[in-house]
Amino acid sequence: MTIRKKLLSKTKPRVAAKAKRPIGKRAQNKAAIRKRIVASALSLFQTKGFDATTTKAIARKAGIAEGTVFNYFRTKEDIALHFFEQEVDQAIASVRENPRLRKAPLEEKLFALVHAQLEFLAPYEKFIGAAFIHALKPASPLGIFSHRAQELRHRYVGFVQELLDESLPKNQHTPLSFLAPEVFWIYYLGALLFWLHDSSPGKQHTLAFLDRSLSIGVSFLKQGKR
Amino acid sequence: MTIRKKLLSKTKPRVAAKAKRPIGKRAQNKAAIRKRIVASALSLFQTKGFDATTTKAIARKAGIAEGTVFNYFRTKEDIALHFFEQEVDQAIASVRENPRLRKAPLEEKLFALVHAQLEFLAPYEKFIGAAFIHALKPASPLGIFSHRAQELRHRYVGFVQELLDESLPKNQHTPLSFLAPEVFWIYYLGALLFWLHDSSPGKQHTLAFLDRSLSIGVSFLKQGKR
DNA sequence: ACAAGTCCATGAGCACACTCATATATTTGG
DNA sequence: CCAAATATATGAGTGTGCTCATGGACTTGT
Numbered sequence: 001m002t003i004r005k006k007l008l009s010k011t012k013p014r015v016a017a018k019a020k021r022p023i024g025k026r027a028q029n030k031a032a033i034r035k036r037i038v039a040s041a042l043s044l045f046q047t048k049g050f051d052a053t054t055t056k057a058i059a060r061k062a063g064i065a066e067g068t069v070f071n072y073f074r075t076k077e078d079i080a081l082h083f084f085e086q087e088v089d090q091a092i093a094s095v096r097e098n099p100r101l102r103k104a105p106l107e108e109k110l111f112a113l114v115h116a117q118l119e120f121l122a123p124y125e126k127f128i129g130a131a132f133i134h135a136l137k138p139a140s141p142l143g144i145f146s147h148r149a150q151e152l153r154h155r156y157v158g159f160v161q162e163l164l165d166e167s168l169p170k171n172q173h174t175p176l177s178f179l180a181p182e183v184f185w186i187y188y189l190g191a192l193l194f195w196l197h198d199s200s201p202g203k204q205h206t207l208a209f210l211d212r213s214l215s216i217g218v219s220f221l222k223q224g225k226r
Numbered sequence: 227m228t229i230r231k232k233l234l235s236k237t238k239p240r241v242a243a244k245a246k247r248p249i250g251k252r253a254q255n256k257a258a259i260r261k262r263i264v265a266s267a268l269s270l271f272q273t274k275g276f277d278a279t280t281t282k283a284i285a286r287k288a289g290i291a292e293g294t295v296f297n298y299f300r301t302k303e304d305i306a307l308h309f310f311e312q313e314v315d316q317a318i319a320s321v322r323e324n325p326r327l328r329k330a331p332l333e334e335k336l337f338a339l340v341h342a343q344l345e346f347l348a349p350y351e352k353f354i355g356a357a358f359i360h361a362l363k364p365a366s367p368l369g370i371f372s373h374r375a376q377e378l379r380h381r382y383v384g385f386v387q388e389l390l391d392e393s394l395p396k397n398q399h400t401p402l403s404f405l406a407p408e409v410f411w412i413y414y415l416g417a418l419l420f421w422l423h424d425s426s427p428g429k430q431h432t433l434a435f436l437d438r439s440l441s442i443g444v445s446f447l448k449q450g451k452r
Numbered sequence: 453a454c455a456a457g458t459c460c461a462t463g464a465g466c467a468c469a470c471t472c473a474t475a476t477a478t479t480t481g482g
Numbered sequence: 483c484c485a486a487a488t489a490t491a492t493g494a495g496t497g498t499g500c501t502c503a504t505g506g507a508c509t510t511g512t
Binding site for chain 2: 458459460461462463464
């Protein structure tokens with residue numbers, strides 16, 4: 001009785017609140033400002049690079065006070081992280097929604113995934129380069145393992161796992177194949193590095209590299225064993 | 227004539243300076259201060275972590291002015307990098323100087339190398355952990371590729387190449403084996419991560435992991451091909 | 453042993469990312 | 483429709499890593 005009542009009294013208002021949508025001025029403004037911050041930051045990152053872009057400049061370009069930026073993003077880096085989230089989400093979506101790929105061989109799906117990511121990044125190449133340099137920051141090791149980026153990595157790795165499950169007979173998993181998605185994440189980072197340094201027209205070298213390495217990798221995965 | 231004079235006047239003093247070794251007060255002091263900075267920084271990194279350690283605190287503990295720190299290291303991170311340089315150099319030396327390893331199988335050499343590195347790092351585990359978190363800093367990708375750390379990586383990769391050449395018949399290189407040292411560098415970073423999260427007594431899990439993965443890796447390298 | 457030259461410790465100062473108390477704008481409740 | 487409650491934009495302030503002009507300590511040449 002009490003429990004049921006509690007449940008009702010708690011769920012009702014919530015549902016009501018969510019169902020009703022006055023879209024108050026506040027919410028509108030919030031969304032608009034957030035968008036303006038991201039746009040300003042991205043544009044500045046592109047032209048000046050990450051380090052040389054100050055939060056003050058971002059705020060100024062977005063037409064808000066400097067402090068306001070930090071009501072929307074906890075750190076300057078979070079703004080950039082947001083950008084990479086878009087990148088991953090968009091690439092995953094583009095592979096998911098492509099019916100032609102549904103029954104394509106695994107290496108083609110993976111190629112499409114990475115390709116979509118690089119296409120997304122292309123206009124921001126300078127900024128990405130800066131982010132790479134900046135990424136090492138402290139002493140030497142890694143950088144892929146930050147708590148903040150882990151969720152993003154998780155989403156990515158999960159999707160790769162889906163693709164693998166779809167294409168590989170379950171009984172075929174080699175002792176190492178459970179690592180495959182994680183390895184692919186690192187592989188992607190390597191490919192990104194390759195791409196950044198690739199000055200061939202149309203980034204041909206990168207595409208060739210992807211083609212070749214994915215063939216080898218997938219066939220290794222399939223007939224497995226050492 | 228003039229050129230020769232110039233050459234002489236320029237080279238003579240240099241050679242003389244290097245041949246003679248008065249070990250002036252200046253040089254003594256410089257070495258001492260450098261050592262004090264590294265010691266202070268390391269001690270603070272250990273107790274407070276990397277971020278919470280201010281350069282002011284390092285200077286204070288070393289008994290010098292804050293600005294002086296930057297006469298010895300370009301950035302705070304360079305101080306930490308210096309620490310990892312020691313780590314790599316010491317590990318390489320320990321493998322080189324161990325006569326028992328001279329004719330040991332490849333996987334044993336590699337195990338010894340990584341083991342020496344981890345032993346060196348053991349007392350500073352907390353600081354390393356902090357450095358890892360800190361390493362990702364900006365958006366998402368990498369961090370191993372900083373220009374500054376490249377020289378260190380190069381030294382490491384070069385040594386691994388030596389070990390491989392020593393153990394693998396030259397005619398046996400598979401199409402991928404030229405990548406092996408670079409891959410090993412990444413493998414090492416992965417092992418380091420594993421080690422950091424390994425709470426088993428005596429880091430047994432890490433040792434077991436190294437053992438197993440190195441066997442697999444080396445045998446893959448040897449009989450090569452997919 | 454002295455003067456000229458060179459090195460380098462110094463600490464006030466700078467620009468930056470980020471915080472916080474306050475003011476202001478918006479929503480809510482009656 | 484107004485007052486209380488709430489959300490949030492604001493920008494001066496804080497502590498940070500790092501720079502730089504200066505003077506004083508050391509070295510060199512004679």
